[in-house]
Amino acid sequence: MRAAPRLVLLSLLAVLVLLPYVWMISVSLKPRSEVFQATLSLIPKDFAAVQNYGRVLREIPIGRYLLNGVFVCGSILAFQLAFAIPAGYALAKLRFRGRGVMFAMILLGLLVPAHVPAIPLYIAAANAGLLNTYTALIAPFTISVFGIFLFRQFFRAMPDELLQAGRVDGMNEASVMLRVALPNAWPAATAFAIFSVVAHWSDLFWPLIVINEGALYTPALGVLWFRAEEAGDDYGALMAAAVLVTAPLVAAFLLAQRRFIEGMTMSGMKG
Amino acid sequence: MSERAGFGEALAGWLLTGPAILAYLAMLLIPTLAVVVLAFTDFELGMPGFHWVGLDNFSELLTDHGMRTSVRNTALYVALVTPASILAGLGLALLIEAGSRGKVFFRAVFFLPVVSLMVAMATAWQYLLHPTIGPVNAWLALFGIAGPNWLGSSDWVLVSLGLIGVWENAGFNMVLVLAGLTAIPRELYAAAEVDGAAGPWARFRLVTWPLLGPTMLLVTTITTIRAIRTFDSIATLTQGGPNKASEMIVWTIYQEGFSYLRMGYAAALTVVFLVVVLAIMLVQTRLIEKRTHYS
Numbered sequence: 001m002r003a004a005p006r007l008v009l010l011s012l013l014a015v016l017v018l019l020p021y022v023w024m025i026s027v028s029l030k031p032r033s034e035v036f037q038a039t040l041s042l043i044p045k046d047f048a049a050v051q052n053y054g055r056v057l058r059e060i061p062i063g064r065y066l067l068n069g070v071f072v073c074g075s076i077l078a079f080q081l082a083f084a085i086p087a088g089y090a091l092a093k094l095r096f097r098g099r100g101v102m103f104a105m106i107l108l109g110l111l112v113p114a115h116v117p118a119i120p121l122y123i124a125a126a127n128a129g130l131l132n133t134y135t136a137l138i139a140p141f142t143i144s145v146f147g148i149f150l151f152r153q154f155f156r157a158m159p160d161e162l163l164q165a166g167r168v169d170g171m172n173e174a175s176v177m178l179r180v181a182l183p184n185a186w187p188a189a190t191a192f193a194i195f196s197v198v199a200h201w202s203d204l205f206w207p208l209i210v211i212n213e214g215a216l217y218t219p220a221l222g223v224l225w226f227r228a229e230e231a232g233d234d235y236g237a238l239m240a241a242a243v244l245v246t247a248p249l250v251a252a253f254l255l256a257q258r259r260f261i262e263g264m265t266m267s268g269m270k271g
Numbered sequence: 272m273s274e275r276a277g278f279g280e281a282l283a284g285w286l287l288t289g290p291a292i293l294a295y296l297a298m299l300l301i302p303t304l305a306v307v308v309l310a311f312t313d314f315e316l317g318m319p320g321f322h323w324v325g326l327d328n329f330s331e332l333l334t335d336h337g338m339r340t341s342v343r344n345t346a347l348y349v350a351l352v353t354p355a356s357i358l359a360g361l362g363l364a365l366l367i368e369a370g371s372r373g374k375v376f377f378r379a380v381f382f383l384p385v386v387s388l389m390v391a392m393a394t395a396w397q398y399l400l401h402p403t404i405g406p407v408n409a410w411l412a413l414f415g416i417a418g419p420n421w422l423g424s425s426d427w428v429l430v431s432l433g434l435i436g437v438w439e440n441a442g443f444n445m446v447l448v449l450a451g452l453t454a455i456p457r458e459l460y461a462a463a464e465v466d467g468a469a470g471p472w473a474r475f476r477l478v479t480w481p482l483l484g485p486t487m488l489l490v491t492t493i494t495t496i497r498a499i500r501t502f503d504s505i506a507t508l509t510q511g512g513p514n515k516a517s518e519m520i521v522w523t524i525y526q527e528g529f530s531y532l533r534m535g536y537a538a539a540l541t542v543v544f545l546v547v548v549l550a551i552m553l554v555q556t557r558l559i560e561k562r563t564h565y566s
Contacts, residue, residue: 003370003372006366006369006370007370007372007373009366010366010367010373010377013363013366013381014377014380014381017380017381017383017384017438017441017442018380018383019399020392020395020396020399020438021383021387021395023395023398023399023406024391024392024394024395024398027398035404036404037404038403038404038405038406038408038409038412039406039409040406040409040410040413079294082290083290083291083294084291086287086288086290086291087287087288087290087291087292089287090283090284090287090288091288094280094281094283094284094287095277095280095281095284096280096281096282096283096284096285097281098285099284099288102288102292105292105295105300106295109295109299109300111548111549111552112299112303112545113496113500113544113545113548115500115502115521115524115541115544116302116303116306116541116544116545117298117299117302117303117305117306118302118524118528118541119302119305119306119309119528119534119537119538119541120301120302120305120306120309121298121302122316122528122529123316123534124302126316139298140298141298142294142298143291143294143295143298143299145295145299148291172283173279173280173283173287174283174286174287177287198385198386201388202387202388202389202390202503204389204390204502204503204506204507205502205503205506205521205525208506208525208529209525209529219388219391220388220389220390220391220503223388223390223391223394224390224506224507227394227507235398238394239394239395239398241391242388242391242392242394242395243391245388245390245391246387246388246391246392249386249387249388250383250386250387252386253379253382253383253386254379257375257378257379257382260382260386261378261382261446264382264385264443264446265446265447265449265450
């Protein structure tokens with residue numbers, strides 16, 4: 001294809017995709033009077049950023065929501081790695097009775113969407129008095145079958161001689177895994193981390209079920225609540241809140257584009 | 272000696288997989304089996320005890336008017352969003368690969384929705400699509416077209432949510448297709464050219480499309496399942512309304528199970544949802560097997 005038509009077409013499509021972002025930012029800067037004019041002008045005549053962002057920062061603990069999000073996503077990831085790396089390593093490199101059954105179970109687990117176990121998990125959390133706790137937000141996702149699968153595939157491709165050298169040096173299996181296999185597993189770990197954080201930062205279904213206490217809101221719950229209960233028709237403040245919760249992950253993506261795209265492409269297998 | 276080494280290796284294997292297997296049982300396998308069991312009861316949270324009701328929940332699913340609406344809406348939404356976002360993803364990927372300038376930039380732009388908080392972006396879409404103050408209708412008005420009440424009318428709400436769904440999924444499909452494209456050996460294009468496939472369309476038909484087959488199958492499965500699971504935009508923007516016109520299966524599970532606490536009924540619906548998802552994956556696996564058999 002010739003260069004000019006391709007660039008024109010791509011630019012038009014890019015404008016379409018960016019439309020909600022552009023308007024979100026524009027409205028977050030506009031005063032009320034301008035928000036309510038059906039106008040196509042993006043630049044506010046009077047800047048109202050201070051009022052809009054000020055209202056969000058004054059009225060809702062948006063920093064708290066973001067920290068909750070970071071804490072929940074970080075904890076989920078830490079548990080997932082702690083479970084998935086040893087399991088993936090053992091399934092790839094060790095021979096033991098039950099390995100085949102375990103791997104079949106992992107493959108079966110890949111087929112089950114996260115919504116399926118939600119009802120029994122909710123009943124269990126309610127009976128254990130764990131609703132409205134960080135535990136409820138984190139525990140169901142501590143295990144990632146996709147993570148186990150990914151690390152198993154990755155470790156399988158690792159040459160045995162590398163590990164054998166460690167064993168000859170008298171290391172036990174856990175040290176071989178931690179000191180020899182793990183340092184070589186960073187590409188898989190990064191890809192998995194990105195996949196996991198993107199999924200759980202945006203998750204709404206499960207937090208909506210187990211949390212109804214403001215102090216524990218994740219960013220998604222915080223915006224949902226602000227939109228439904230507080231903002232009313234104050235679109236300026238609402239868009240300011242939307243900008244503030246969208247920005248962190250988008251900024252991380254822009255800083256590490258290639259890694260994000262690789263990570264999410266790898267996760268395509270899971271669907 | 273080798274006996275001992277074998278036992279040591281097995282022990283290490285069990286110790287390293289043990290924690291993961293316990294978590295797997297507790298968080299995934301047992302709850303999934305429990306959903307199937309619950310589907311045959313009238314369990315309600317907060318009510319003492321429960322009864323076995325056999326297939327009652329499932330027969331209620333079949334006769335419940337709201338449920339039929341929910342399933343029909345889900346099917347319509349999937350029929351709208353899946354082909355459109357696959358074509359969009361394919362088109363974007365081919366356009367990006369067709370030249371060398373701006374590759375990284377455009378790929379990043381189209382991927383942006385994947386890393387954006389859907390609740391927040393849905394809120395932005397709500398303003399864009401607002402019937403009186405929204406820029407979309409303001410733009411249509413320039414051409415003398417009176418835009419509809421996108422999210423507020425039962426005729427348009429699924430189309431509007433579908434539009435948001437395509438916007439959300441196209442970039443993800445694009446990166447999957449791009450990954451598939453880079454796996455096609457360059458020499459094949461040269462070979463096709465030698466054989467007289469000169470134009471871009473001939474190259475696409477003879478080389479790209481056949482070799483992209485497995486990728487497109489994967490993309491189709493993923494997109495279909497992602498479309499079926501749609502929840503965030505409904506929970507944020509329409510709550511299934513107006514008049515149940517945007518009621519879809521995961522939203523209905525959420526409503527029945529967690530708003531009305533009718534766990535048994537919601538479990539039955541969850542089982543149906545799981546069976547549909549498994550069926551789609553089974554079809555995909557079958558198709559892949561067939562391909563490798565005959566080609």
